[in-house]
Amino acid sequence: MGLVSAATQIKIVSALHLAIAYHLIFQPKMLDQQSIMVLLGRAMGIDEALTFSASSVRPVSSFLGLLFGFIGFSDLVAAGISDIPFYIHWGSQAPIRVTFFFALAGLTYMYDASPEAQKTFFTVGLASLKTNWVFSWAFVEIIGWFSIYSTIREERQAIFIERENEARNS
Numbered sequence: 001m002g003l004v005s006a007a008t009q010i011k012i013v014s015a016l017h018l019a020i021a022y023h024l025i026f027q028p029k030m031l032d033q034q035s036i037m038v039l040l041g042r043a044m045g046i047d048e049a050l051t052f053s054a055s056s057v058r059p060v061s062s063f064l065g066l067l068f069g070f071i072g073f074s075d076l077v078a079a080g081i082s083d084i085p086f087y088i089h090w091g092s093q094a095p096i097r098v099t100f101f102f103a104l105a106g107l108t109y110m111y112d113a114s115p116e117a118q119k120t121f122f123t124v125g126l127a128s129l130k131t132n133w134v135f136s137w138a139f140v141e142i143i144g145w146f147s148i149y150s151t152i153r154e155e156r157q158a159i160f161i162e163r164e165n166e167a168r169n170s
Helices: 006-026 028-032 035-043 058-078 083-110 121-127 132-169
Strands: none
Touching: 006 028, 006 058, 006 083, 006 132, 035 132, 083 132
């Protein structure tokens, strides 16, 4: 078993989403100065820095803050589900989220945003995703959701073993 339960890990991820939402809406300059984004971006060869405090990006950062707030709040509420429905819900959500963020991180890393690349409607949109912020966010989410998924599987297995032992002893 892990050190922290799956419900606690989901609450931590939800709190992180709520903190990001707050900073995107009220203090975007703080997110611009995060060293983990610079470190992961440079390590993967993604040098472009996104500034959320620029006046042209403020409406977008505020909208992203609302989305992060919604996701954080809804996950926080869903983390309060008890017993088997918790494991059914999060047992299906965690692998979907890991897969999505893995694809997003891979796309961010693999996509060629050079000026020589062919410009189409699809590729112009993808070029805006190749930022150190998107990659760092996806990478941290992969780690968090994979840990949650692993813990859910262990906890669910322990519950089934416990119920099987109770059934044998009855």
